[in-house]
Amino acid sequence: MKIKREEVVYYLNGLNSVVDISGLKFAYAVSKNLKALQDEAKEINKKRFPEATDEVVKFEEEKVKLLEKFAKKDNNGNYIPDKATGGMFLEDKDAYMKEYEKLLSKHPKAKKQIEEHNKFFKEFIQEVVDIKIFTIKKDDLPDSISARQLNAIDFMIE
Numbered sequence: 659m660k661i662k663r664e665e666v667v668y669y670l671n672g673l674n675s676v677v678d679i680s681g682l683k684f685a686y687a688v689s690k691n692l693k694a695l696q697d698e699a700k701e702i703n704k705k706r707f708p709e710a711t712d713e714v715v716k717f718e719e720e721k722v723k724l725l726e727k728f729a730k731k732d733n734n735g736n737y738i739p740d741k742a743t744g745g746m747f748l749e750d751k752d753a754y755m756k757e758y759e760k761l762l763s764k765h766p767k768a769k770k771q772i773e774e775h776n777k778f779f780k781e782f783i784q785e786v787v788d789i790k791i792f793t794i795k796k797d798d799l800p801d802s803i804s805a806r807q808l809n810a811i812d813f814m815i816e
Contacts, residue, residue, distance in 0.1 A: 659791040659813065663702055664783040670695045672810030679807070681800040690792040691814055698789055705782055708775065717768035720761055728754040 661669070673692050679685070710718070729746040730738045740747040748754050762769045793816045799808070808815075 660786050660788050661813075662784055662786055663698065666695050666698050666702060666789075669813060670699060672807075672813070675810050676803065676807045679800050679802055681798070683794055683798040684800050687792045687794040687798075687814055688811075694789050694791065698787060702783065706779060711768075711771060713765060713768045714771055717761070717765040717772075720765075721758070724754065724757055724761060728757075 670692070673688055673695065676684075676688060677692070679688075725746050725748075726737075728748045728750060730749045732738055738747040739745070791814055793814050795816050799815070
């Protein structure tokens with residue numbers, strides 16, 4: 659099956675939503691497809707998180723300090739997560755962005771390397787790969803599967 663690399667996570671999530679449903683043929687297909695997609699996900703992660711240069715490491719360390727400076731904390735001093743971004747909730751986002759821009763200008767090599775990698779990775783995840791997907795017939799689906807779960811694994815049903 660030909661899919662874009664960016665779709666791998668979507669399909670993995672779909673399979674993980676049905677991994678505990680019984681049925682020999684169904685479980686076999688889920689297991690085979692999980693393995694195939696996990697192998698591709700490993701390759702994606704290798705490209706997503708390359709070895710960082712000293713300049714990028716230094717920049718990232720300073721960026722973390724900057725985030726900690728502007729991060730909102732609860733009464734116990736723990737950072738409050740921003741549910742929309744998955745990162746830290748910032749007290750003053752505008753002030754943070756001004757400081758972040760200064761930090762980027764202080765590390766032009768890191769900025770260039772990060773931008774180049776982001777461009778490369780954006781193109782990389784758009785590439786189409788051929789993954790051997792084990793399909794099953796509609797008759798081999800378990801009775802206990804919900805419509806939501808069925809929709810999530812539609813790609814493997816003949």
